Amino acid sequence: MIENITGRCMAVRTLSAARAITRRYDSALRPLGITITQFTLLAAVARIEPDSITELADKLWMERTSLTRGAKLLEADGLIERRVEEGVRKRGLRISDKGIKLLREAYPLWQSAQQDVEEQLGKQVSEANHFLDLLRSAPF
Template sequence: MSNPTPIPYSTTIHIRDSCLCLHAQRAARALARRFDTALKALGLTNQQFSLMMALNRPEPPPMGPVARLLAMDRTTLTAALKPLERRGWITVEPDPKDKRGRRLRLTPDGTAVLSAAVPIWRAVHADIEAELTVDSDVLRQGMLEVSV
């Protein structure tokens, strides 16, 4: 690898214009910024909102399914849970069926914050969908197909 072949600038332009990963990352960052800004008044980030919403289930979920839903590894999920736990919005409890496992539960304070966040999310989401020039269901389906 002492004399690498130069990559033509046209290749750079082609990848810039066609790379699905690049465009998905840019879109994800732009969307996250919009939701982060809107949720800031509640002291909540978009990532925290998504995480807490993933816990809003009839029974506290184990860590594995939550990590899979959010496309996170368990270590990243554990780190993301810590600030929510410190704020008293979630608890991490032993799994009654398997003491090695953990279940994630929203606290009443966490549920209250999440309840206040939902109308904000709905408004921002409606604004974003109204700005799209493509069918949002087709866009969502395409992203789902790539993410599985």
């Protein structure tokens, strides 16, 4: 029974792949004091302008409460604004001017990391895309 579980387990493989990639992006963005998770969240807020946390969580395939805390970090840095109104549950999110400025500065750094990773993967990318889409939509 002590077979090679680690080598076959899809959780191990996807996790370690994700960690490696995340490190590459985080490293690129470090000069700006932002992580890839935060950067992409910021970009998503700018693009989607969600009316609620839940809406954004659904669109980003993220756990709602994880997103709540991520958004709080961005808010603490003044990069986004959370609408908090008396007697209203929904929390609309909007990017701030400071957030837009950071997004502009971070974009080329993200792009270079993105290019690196895509080049590493070469023509596997299209297959990888298919693979990742499958995972994303899987009813786990």
